[in-house]
Amino acid sequence: MGNEESTMMDDTIAPSVLEARNIEAVAKYIKVYDVKKVVLMVGAGISTSAGIPDFRSPDTGIYANLAFLDLPEPEDVFDIGFFRENPKPFYALAHELYPGRYRPTIVHSFIRLLYEKGMLLKHFTQNIDCLERQAGVPGDKIIEAHGSFASQHCIDCKELYPDEEMHEKVAKSEVPHCHKCNGLIKPDIVFFGEALPSSFFDNRDLPAEADLCIVMGTSLQVQPFASLPSLCSEGVPRVLINKEQVGGLGSRKDDVLLLGDCDAGVLRFARALGWEEELEALWEKTNPDLQSRAEETAPPQTRDERLHDEVERLTEEVDRTLGLTEAYQRKVHEKLESHESPEAHRQSGGLGHVFPHLKLSH
Ligand code: OAD
16 A cells, blocks of 8 residues: 555645646646646556556456466466466466557557646656557656566576567467576566666656646555655645545545546546647547548448449559560560570479469469
8 A cells, every 4th residue: 555644635624736626626727837747657557448457456457367377376477486486377468468469548648648748757657568658658758667568588697588589479478588598588577576677766756846646547556656646745736547546645635536437537637628639639649440440431432433443443454464465475475586495494484483473383
């Protein structure tokens, strides 16, 4: 749990900076105070709508669904001691979680929008899915507190392992080994029992400088990340957008709780800021099906248009066939004129080398 007392603020106590404890008042605060230093602290809940399960949700979370891996404790899948003994469960899970298969959510695009507005001081994430980067948030704005799948090393000699080979291994759910010492390769994800990256500690003072803190999609169960919101200065509004109340959020006068789905919460926030259209446009850019969708939504052709297209297609086909025939005839003439023997012709590869795309039967 966060290391802050979690007595909820009484409704009768007025906020100190905000006009009210709601998201519309936070939007107003952003405009009036020209907020430029927002820190975000997020977890797996911001990626669930992309199709990646979180860890601790009772039925849908990863820990509740690891029975097929037959682990003593579900958390063991991320335990460095257990990994040394048996890396297979981790690689079975990595196969499911590996980046590249998922589209960023509207929350990831909201973080990008904050960056584009020049308001993002730092984005602290516990997620290993790299979806913030995929949404266009620059790497230097992101602290991947629990590491990521972006690179991988040998756990013994620390040798870097090539990305492409890693993709191949993970795709086949195989365990990669170091080319130098045959040690186990592990993505640079922070396992239980390992230190967080130095970038986390180097930037740990930033929450104290922030003029707004937004916490989303995390149970704040894992330290030291869980203590980040408590490092924000008193009098600085903190917004929690999450399915449930967590940590000490809600215990300060200017804490605002937006409990429920975080995509919906972020949309409401964007609407209050007048950014809804910009946000939707940014999110649309992350849609990999943009092209095919545009084709799908193109208006149906009329009968005349279809006929016209068919005639064009047939004309092209005839032209292409004639072109091939002429080239073929030219080539045969050349061969005949040079008095090449059929045997020499066959040895030179027949016409296959002239028209390599033609499948010639010998
Ligand atoms: P958790 O699974 O512990 O918490 C996710 C939180 O997000 C919960 O409070 C959910 O209720 C909430 N949530 C889920 N879906 C949501 C949605 N669509 N909208 C709003 N809220 C939603 O995940 P983390 O807090 O990220 O460590 O877990 C922290 C660390 O524990 C992880 O980084 C991982 C794990 O062990 C490592 O991998 C090393």
